[in-house]
Amino acid sequence: MARTTKIIQDFRVFVGTWNVGGRTPPDGLNLHDFLQVEGSSDIYVLGFQEIVPLSAGNVLVIEDNEPAVKWLELINEALNRAQSRRNSSFSSSESLRGSKDSRSHFFHKPSLKVLSRNLRGDNALLKACNCHLDSQPAGKRRPRRHSETADEFLSMDELSSFPNAMRFCLVACKQMVGIFLSVWARRDLVQHIGHLRISCVGRGIMGCLGNKGCISISLSLHQTSFCFVCSHLASGEKEGDELKRNADVAEIMKSTQFPKTCKNPYRKAPERITDHDRVFWFGDLNYRVSLSYEETRLLLEDNDWDSLLEKDQLNVEREAGRVFCGFDEGRIFFAPTYKYSHNSDSYAGETVKSKKKRRTPAWCDRILWHGKGIEQLSYVRSESRLSDHRPVCAMFAAEVEVRSKSITRFRKGYSCTTRLDC
Template sequence: MRLSHFLAQTPNNTTTEPIRIFVATWNVGGKAPTAELNLDDFLPPDDHSDIYVLGFQEIVPLNAGNVLVIEDNEPAARWLVLINQALNRPAETDANVFQHEPSPSVDSTASRASSSLDASFSDIAKTSSSSTIFQKSYLKSIRKSFMPVQRKRLKACNCPVEMAKSSYRDACFGCPKAYAYEIDSSEEDEQEEKKEKSRDSSGSAHGEVISAPTTRDQLKYNLIACKQMVGIFVTVWVKKELVQHIGHLRTSCIGRGILGCLGNKGCISVSMTLHQTSFCFICSHLASGQKEGDEFRRNSDVLEILRLTLFSRICRRSVRKIPEKILEHDKVIWFGDLNYRIALNYADTKKFLMENNWNALFERDQLKIERDAGRVFKGWNEGKIYFAPTYKYSYNSDAYASETTTSKKKRRTPAWCDRILWRGDGIVQLSYYRGESRFSDHRPVCGTFIVEVEVLNRKAKMRQSNANMKIGAEELLPQDKNKDKGSSRSMNSPKIS
């Protein structure tokens, strides 16, 4: 059910507008990034999408300490700083990014940014050696510095409201809690804004140096969602001018690892609305293994994620149709290390690899086989694969690890483990490719999409604004029950002649 269905069924309430979404997934093999890591193979500097959805797997080693004891937040903080540096690079750097000889001003800007990045990473490293509580508060501080000041509004209900009172009680702002939030939060937001401005001028709460640009006014992209579950880490960045149209922001985590519930495997899902269209982004790391039958464990992970994922209800009324399950959203994009392998022996796989015969290899791709059989991702879409398998590489090498491994037991047949799929109308994939960074034993996989979003037209916006004002006035007026009863009695009493 589209959010626009909350509007009265009058013609031309909404129009559609295209937005560009960039989605990327990368299993980084438990390695924390350094300040020198170049993200151009993960975040192309010439992309300029409206929304960036970035998912990682294994941002920490999947050892017993990280899975069972405590979550290491240091790598997540490092990735946030690097991503911000890439997305919010100064304009002069963007303009000259492909020049072989940068101008002095660009070189100077790059030098300042590099110095700031080094300082950020140095502070993160110092914090990681202190208590875990302080480490978590440090990550929270970094995260807040990239988020909009009024970030709490992202989680609020922003559904349209009808002019007629009988209609608005079935709309989202008919929910007293949601409407009260919009009134009560203004003072809180003002206080938060003052605090943030103070931090921008005097440094952040922990004295960290965040890479330029350092103030929110200079950010082209705001971080709106950021969540870690052991090794899975997802971030969503939105163009500054679109942030005001984001609502109903929620996250959900499902563990599918040890004992079928721990977070070394599983997913993080992000639900949100943009204008009148609902989105769900799922970043997952499914069951590993290349033995025959392991693909059914991955199928089971997908089915359980779809069954168990439940987003909290922001609008408390029983008639609410804001999506709570993954498949209820208008647009859904699923990405991550899905771990599906190629159902061929190593010798045959190597032969097709040498020939760059992707079509022959793809015919034996487990995910394709399972989808064709209707056992998983039925009704979903995936772009044509024109790139080599993304796993498993030797570190800092273009050679597959299988070429240097003598033990057949440890040999991993190359496979397209890292994938992006989508579901919903009005989604067109513009590109589907892999990056060539040697940082990990996986190559990153990226996709860009043009997505149709329903937007209230000018007349509908005016009706919504008027309805909001009318509801606000009526809610604030005192109700005199005795007066109502008196009116009722006078209407029913006989006339005295």
């Protein structure tokens, strides 16, 4: 029996967060620069907040999935743009066509479920234990059969050309009212991803509804576990509101529990957030600056961000050990990301006469991490004027434990076959 050795390999992970203020993205919105596609990350993790207005209808009645569909299409277009240009037969709208007659089976109303299925990479064991795959020859892995009755999938002719147009495949996506989280991976990595599980915790109205809270996605890449937490915490800039946000984090930590899926007696898939080898927590954390509007504006005019960051509530609360214990955050070299006037580079207080409507500029949108083997390569914000928040993104090098056989197959050019029926 051949001896299996384990090797540490670095993978690049892109994490982005954006509170889009309930605004549906316009047609043609270019996410290419925001996603830093030229940086060639291996995994892309995108978290959005307020993709729908937080109205009573969206919170209490039914979620509006149409904005999520548009964001998913735009992300796919940005990540796979080079390939989709080469293959003129592919477009996001075509991914919604049925398998029989495209005219009779075209979805006039966008379907998040259908589109996400059509963008996913093929891994029959993605949501279960795949620990044995490294020792199983690639040619003997049993693929999932294409559904013969589900008209929502692509035709076999489309299947033959569609995978070649996709450099990145969707691993998972989930919406909870206004929070939307999606994880994408390089096509050849999908076969090495398993133990996929999703957990949602509502912390909004009555302390349980989904207008605030988090979505967490847990997965394993080769032999290393990852957890991605996208959260929208309690709002407010009154004194003491930071304690509500601390309470949200504590409750999320307590309530998030992933189901058991691993059947390997020698390996246990993590069930809690901080049980994972690598954790990335991001979103509109809503921590403010504990200064008056006037004091903050004076420091901003002098670009004295260091003095402002000393009064940043998240920094203060973390240093005091009251929240995010054991988490790290890179140094901030960008201006506060909230609150901007609509379609403007001016903070809300500069153009709003009413003191009730102005907000003290703050770094509400943040990205933190937990665990060893993580190096932050960049931490920046983008300059889109779509909402009253600026998007924030970070690039990481994350160590992953890889079996030597897996690396050998990868170097010989093996890759997964991207099918759309998983």
